[in-house]
Amino acid sequence: MLQQIADFRDEAEELAGLLDTLPPAAWVAPTGFKAWTPADIVQHLHHSDRMAMASADGQEAFAAFRGRMQALRAGGLNTVQATREMLGDPRPPALLHLWREGVAALCERLSGLAPETRMPWAGPGMGLRMFATARQMETWSHGQAIWDLMARDRPPAAPRLRNIAEIGVRTYGWTFRNRGQEPPGAQPAVRLRASAETWEWPGEGGLVEGDATEFCQVAAQTRNIADTALRVEGEAARVWRALAQCFAGPPEMPPAPGTRVRSARPPG
Incomplete structure (x- = not known):
């Protein structure tokens, strides 16, 4: 397998x-x-x-x-x-x-x-x-809404999360092509922390840096970037993170700040 x-x-x-x-x-x-x-x-x-x-x-x-x-x-x-x-x-x-x-x-x-x-x-x-x-990405991203609903902390980033980070990085161009737009510049570099590891992808259009889970959440539109601590440098990186979409289908806008976050308490 x-x-x-x-x-x-x-x-x-x-x-x-x-x-x-x-x-x-x-x-x-x-x-x-x-x-x-x-x-x-x-x-x-x-x-x-x-x-x-x-x-x-x-x-x-x-x-x-x-x-x-x-x-x-x-x-x-x-x-x-x-x-x-x-x-x-x-x-x-x-x-x-x-x-x-x-x-x-x-x-x-x-x-x-x-x-x-x-x-x-x-x-x-x-x-x-x-x-x-x-x-895996669709299962992980939709699952986030259930973890949030139940006011539960998701288990720490496992090695398999790198797959989702990879698809998040690779869909830089797709994010814009899907909207009928040209990318705003060269692909940014990405540097992510995942437990004791650092994952890096090269790029020349600025930098996105921070927690791997938060990067994947933004890429899959389960969080607005304003609800994360990701650090963004450069115009191409800023525009990408504001529109990021790593899933297929028509273009969708990320959630508004504060709308897809962990619940204060679970239902029932």
Whole structure:
């Protein structure tokens, strides 16, 4: 099994461990992410993993799966409603069980592919390693809203977080191309602290420096940069951090300061 696939599996299991502790009231409580509930988030992750399984089956299967979702959206349903329609609206604890089974099946399916396999997706296609990292990133980023809702500290940055930092760095150009813009300059250097390690990426367009978790939170739009202690030098770095988007799909603006932060106390 490629390390990136194992990291995705471990990311999902860590989140599942938190979900196992949620009381019934928490499953239906709105989080700071677009007021989605934990049930909405897990349904979304399960749907995305099923779409990833379709991608593993090839372009035709992927296009058919995505086409069904697009038809529901064109019929007037929002993302949450369309996902419920696609999945049959499973409820906890069955939902948690379905998602965990889906992750295990997807990891097994991806492990059977050649490492050089190209995977179709909603945005640009990806190689298998980056595809697995994208699944890890989505699981990690959506999970943040649940950790925040439950007023729980997330475990310290594990070595697998470097995968998400990597995708955050690599999507510098994508952040602007996705908006029909030219990058404001050369890619900035990035220097991140992760436990006892320092992770570095070269660049000439300034510098982004600070905590690895906070960098990944900003890249995945689970935090506004104003709610972090990241240090930014240079205009290109400043504009990038203000718009950073490391996920596929249409451009989205980062959350307003103070809106996606840890709750004072958990629901229930």
